[in-house]
Amino acid sequence: MKERLLKKDDVKDLCTKASEQWETYVPLEDIGRDTHFIKLNGKNKRLLLDRLNLDYESLLVPPKVIAFPQLESLFKFQDGKIIETFKPSVKRLLFGLRACDVKGILFMDDFYKRNFEDIYYLNRSMDKLLVIVGCKSPHENCFCTSTKTGPFLPLPGSPERAKFAEFDLQLVDVGNEYVVEIGSKKGEEFISSYSKFFDDASKDDIEHKKQAKRQAEEAVSLKLEFEKAVKKFCEDKVSRRMYERIAERCIYCGGCLYVCPTCSCFNVFDERKSSLGRRCRNWDACVFDGYTREASDNNPRFEKWNRTSRRYEHKLKYDYLVTGMSGCVGCGRCLSSCPVNIGISQVIEEVTKA
Amino acid sequence: MARVLTTCIYCGCGCGLYLETEDGMVVGSYPSRNHPVSKGALCVKGWNAYEFVNMLDRLNAPLIKSNGGFKEVGWDKALDVVSKRLLEIKEKYGPDALGFLSSAKTTNEENFLMMKLARAVFKTNNVDHCARLCHAPTVVGLAATFGSGAMTNTISEFEDADLFLVTGSDTTEQHPLIGSRIINAVNDRGARLIVVDPRKIELAKYATIYMAQDNGTDVAWINGMMNVIIKEGLYAQKYIEERTENFEELKRAVEQYTPEYVQKITKIPCNLLIQAARLYAKTKKAMIVYSMGITQHTTGVDNVKSLANLAMLTAHVGFASTGVNPLRGQNNVQGACDIGALPDVFSGYQKVTDDAVRAKFERKWEVENLPAKPGLTVTEIFKKAREGKLKGLYIMGENPVISDPDANHVRQALEKLEFFVIQEIFLSDTAQYADVILPAASFAEKDGTFTNTERRVERIRKAIEPVGEAKADWEILSEIARRCGYKGMDYSDPSQIMDEIVQLTPIYGGMNYERLDPFGLQWPCPSKDHPGTVYLHKDKFAKGKGTFMPCVYVAADELPDDEYNFVLSTGRVYWHWHTGTMTRRTSTLNREVPTGFVEINPKDAEKLNIKKGSRVKIASRRGEIETKALVTEKVKEGSVFVPFHFSEAAANVLTNPAVDPVAKIPEYKVCAVKIEKVTS
Incomplete structure (x- = not known):
């Protein structure tokens, strides 16, 4: 499928127009100079779009929150009867994703239908269009070139194409325009629906695109021997002492798990007032004692290092054995959100050096 | 979905966080990356600050008492x-x-x-608030010595300090985003740490010197450190002459607090005290960090004044990454004091x-x-x-x-x-x-x-309509x-x-x-073009000259005797906030620590035939509670610790209402109790 061209000046109009058909999410910068994916709604979409930021380093919280919010009310109950509160599923456009986050989204989608279908998750996630805007200025903690999850995803048919890397459109910044790569039939249909915003890309544009991609790759400075690390984890060649050191330093905030694009654990609880109640779920984290503590008060993982090891083994061994892909997308968020500077990148470094 | 930048409701760190909302519910809280305190991180309470807001049992209409x-x-x-x-x-x-x-x-x-x-x-x-129960001695003690009763320095300065003297602050539990800065400083750039605390708190494992004083003997060990510093000539003579007053009186007052004498009172070994005194005096960028372990005593004001004396003696006030740094407990306890919710001052x-x-x-x-x-x-x-x-x-x-x-x-x-x-x-x-x-x-x-x-002073912003x-x-x-x-x-x-x-x-x-907007201003900020003040007492003290106010060691109001033979101290745990009205309604936090407990040393536990999880009765002269035992080396022999969050095992049924004569703060950190195993 041939590349197209989208003028930067037209992006806001495109998003505004598309938001009539799609529930549209775009990265907006707020007063605290952080960027979040926010739903484009209300009367004043253009005012919201004044804060559009497609050049962000990385989002502190991954876009998994769109389908998997930190707290979700699943259903209500009253006098012994369940009251469903499902909202009808809608078509969603996620415009401005980073490549690494696309892997996160697809990984989560796979998890939530792998062994059972989680209707609450799938209802929020089913019908969506993923538009990548490739990363130009990665955060210093990023290492996507090592995990092969960015800064751009390979096109369909490319020999490098891996699992969990399907996108619909991929935009490459070439100055005043984006060169648009088409990753799926859905992506192509989107372009036809909004054809007035897209031109054909010239040979020069394609050349600029290649250059921009090369530059983006070079901008990712943190390089790790990721595959070697996964191999070591799969062969159980990781020292207990390393886990103990991490566990000793950790202050158990849960942040690294909350911000991980592939962490999918939740806890379920009911809250009630007399005969009225609500069943909710919220993000959980396997480093907490209560995560595996049993009713008897026994915790099979009562030592902290045991809970630490599970986290890394899950990402770098278990996920790989089950899906053929590790659960790390190289986004560096775990380090960015850690109050005591622990990140999976350091674990990978330590394991591969040993 | 929408996200609103606001300030965390829990501790005095004041982290910047975002609340995410959906259909009138708060469905998430995330750290702000650029906020000078949170810098992209939060503690577990901040990450879970969204949940209690939505609870169905929130009060949602005015109520009047009627027929009981x-x-x-x-x-x-x-x-x-x-x-x-x-x-x-x-x-x-x-x-x-x-x-x-x-x-x-x-x-x-x-x-x-x-x-x-x-x-x-x-x-x-007759207007007051809970600062009375936490940092009233700070307001009084630091105002008297320095002229301003607030934390002298700034949280980001912890990132440059070379030494921390932490006393009476379980920093990683109570001010996690400050505790984490201390951990990072020690681990990653070799900063030194002196911890003085009767309980072997988490930070003790990072300490260069750890000293476990007996509860309520703080004036003695602080005077002891000053005694060593003066005897060894490690005090800042020029600074003292130019910027302070009343040094001679201090000199006289601490003379008798030799390391040997202090060891008798506090049980801190002489050599440790001497090492700590030398280390603190000789390190330029040294911050004193304290909290309730210093203030919640009948000698709370004296404890604070003594720390102020120690800092002035060694020129550790008025520079970046130094100072006397009370960590305020509640999210807005500093503000409630600043604004005059106190019986003797306006804003x-x-x-x-x-x-x-x-x-x-x-x-x-x-x-x-x-x-x-x-x-x-x-x-x-x-x-x-x-x-x-x-x-x-x-x-x-x-x-x-x-x-x-x-x-x-x-x-x-x-x-x-x-x-x-x-x-x-x-x-x-x-x-x-x-x-x-x-x-x-x-x-x-x-x-x-x-x-x-x-x-x-930082903004909180409305995310949803009131319930x-x-x-x-x-x-x-x-x-x-x-x-x-x-x-x-x-x-x-x-x-x-x-x-x-x-x-x-x-x-x-x-x-x-x-x-x-976006992240506030630090007072004093006297005029529209003033950028705010990062650290206090630069060039001169707020009151002009800093005043040494020497104090004499006085024992706690109620000490163990033959009948009530244990010392009780109270405090908090990482997972809960104060009386638990919010955190006990937060599933992740409450699951971690679902009910109260008493920490007891293994040797004492053995004598009383108490095991992990045993039901025990704790009684003071004022009341008794029943709770479960947590057997741990964290507390010394002869001491027990009970967190005060839990109404079913309310520590404050036991505590002594005796107060500091000036600040009127009660002595939560020392009272006498007896313990027995409950046999059903």
């Missing part, structure tokens, strides 16, 4: 009853028969209105006894005869209520039945009141005693400002004032209240909401 229970009434009725009853008590018994407890959990604007209501409308200075620590100050407030508020006599403190308010001398009580967002010492006496006091009104978000243990309960908006449902421990019929505390207070016939408390927006605060309060003088 409560019945819902409309706002008009509730407000009429409150204003009428308060005015009646004022008429019948005089203004000082009323007491007002403000709240370190609410905003500066709301604290300002509470003290304005007490003073301008009801003409009493900005301007004394009620000062005629010119009163005249200024009278003019601005358009009232006459503001009361000149300092009012009652929290502890005195409950004492007077129990004696039947204080008749009416107004509480905003405090839970003294669980948080104040000698809880049984607090309950008796509440029962004796003629009228008691409370503004709350949940039906707390204290609210059960109220005649009228007014449902308040939570931090997610209103605008305003909090002031964090480093004096940073049910709940109203923001500032709106409720304005309504009460209006119904009492006072016209000077009508505001359409909290920013107008801030504008009034700014006009009356020199340390906040250059602020307004626009300037406070």
Whole structure:
């Protein structure tokens, strides 16, 4: 499928127009100079779009929150009867994703239908269009070139194409325009629906695109021997002492798990007032004692290092054995959100050096 | 979905966080990456700050006591009853028969209105709040020695310090985003750490020197360090001459506190004390960090003054990454003090006894005869209520039945009141005693400002509408004032209240909401072009010369004897906040620590045949509780520790209400108890 061209000046109009058909999410910068994916709604979409930021380093919280919010009310109950509160599923456009986050989204989608279908998750996630805007200025903690999850995803048919890397459109910044790569039939249909915003890309544009991609790759400075690390984890060649050191330093905030694009654990609880109640779920984290503590008060993982090891083994061994892909997308968020500077990148470094 | 930048509701770190909302519910909280304290991280409480806001058992309509229970009434009725009853008590018994407890959990604007209501409308200075129970000695002690009763330095300066002297602060548990900075400094760049704490807290494992003093012997070891520093000539002579006064008296006073003498009192080995003194004196960028372990004593003020003496002796005040750094507990306890929710000062620590100050407030508020006599403190308010001398009580967002010492006496006091009104978000243990309960908006449902421990005045922003019929505390207070016939408390927006605060309060003088975006300003900020103050006492002390105020060691009020043979200290755990009204409704936090416990040393446990999880009874002269045992080396032999979060095992049933003579803070950190295993 041939590349197209989208003028930067037209992006806001495109998003505004598309938001009539799609529930549209775009990265907006707020007063605290952080960027979040926010739903484009209300009367004043253009005012919201004044804060559009497609050049962000990385989002502190991954876009998994769109389908998997930190707290979700699943259903209500009253006098012994369940009251469903499902909202009808809608078509969603996620415009401005980073490549690494696309892997996160697809990984989560796979998890939530792998062994059972989680209707609450799938209802929020089913019908969506993923538009990548490739990363130009990665955060210093990023290492996507090592995990092969960015800064751009390979096109369909490319020999490098891996699992969990399907996108619909991929935009490459070439100055005043984006060169648009088409990753799926859905992506192509989107372009036809909004054809007035897209031109054909010239040979020069394609050349600029290649250059921009090369530059983006070079901008990712943190390089790790990721595959070697996964191999070591799969062969159980990781020292207990390393886990103990991490566990000793950790202050158990849960942040690294909350911000991980592939962490999918939740806890379920009911809250009630007399005969009225609500069943909710919220993000959980396997480093907490209560995560595996049993009713008897026994915790099979009562030592902290045991809970630490599970986290890394899950990402770098278990996920790989089950899906053929590790659960790390190289986004560096775990380090960015850690109050005591622990990140999976350091674990990978330590394991591969040993 | 929408996200709103605001400030965390829990501790004094004041982290910037985002609340995510969906369909009127708060569905997430995330750290701000650029906020100078959170820098992309939060502790577990901050990450879970979203949950309690949505609880179905939030108070959502005004309640009036009726036939032993409560019945819902409309706002008009509730407000009429409150204003009428308060005015009646004022008429019948005089203004000082009323007491007002403000709240370190609410905003500066709301604290300002509470003290304005007490003073301008009801003409009493009986207004106080829970700072009395945490850092009242700091306000008094640091004001006396330095001229300003606040944290001297700034949280980001922890990132450059070379030494931390941490005492009476379980920093990783209580101020996690400060604790983490200490861990990083020690681990990653070789900063040194001295921990002085009877409990072997988490930070002890990182300590260069760890000293476990006996509870309540702080003046002795601090004097001991100064004794060594003076004897070895390690004090800052030039600094002392130029910037301080009263050094000779200090010199005389600490002479007898030789390491040998101090060891007898504190059980700190001489050699450790000497090493610690040398290390602290010789390290330029050295920060003293303290909290409740220093203040919650009958000698709280003396403890604080002694730390101030130590810092001045070694020129550790007035420079970056140094100072005496009290870590304030509540999200807005600094602000509630700044804003004058204290019985002796208006906002900005301007004394009620000062005629010119009163005249200024009278003019601005358009009232006459503001009361000149300092009012009652929290502890005195409950004492007077129990004696039947204080008749009416107004509480905003405090839970003294669980948080104040000698809880049984607090309950008796509440029962004796003629009228008691409370503004709350949940039906707390204290609210059960109220005649009228007014449902308040939570931090997610209103605008305003909090002031964090480093004096940073920062915005909180409304993310959702108040639940049910709940109203923001500032709106409720304005309504009460209006119904009492006072016209000077009508505001359409909290920013107008801030504008009034700014006009009356020199340390906040250059602020307004626009300037406070995005991450606030640190006071003093006296004018519109002033950038705020990162650290205090640069070049000279706020009061001119810093004053050495030597103190003499005095033992705690109640020490173990043959019958009550253990020392009890109380405090908090990482997963919970104070009386648990919010954290015990937060599933992740409550699952981690679902109920109370007592920490006991393995040797003591063995003697008493107590094992992990055993049910034990703990009794003091004031009451007894039953809870489960946690056998741990964290506490010394002969000592036990009980967290105060849990109403079913309420530590404050046991604690001693004896107070510091000046700051009136109770001695939560030392009392005598006995323990036995419960055999069913």
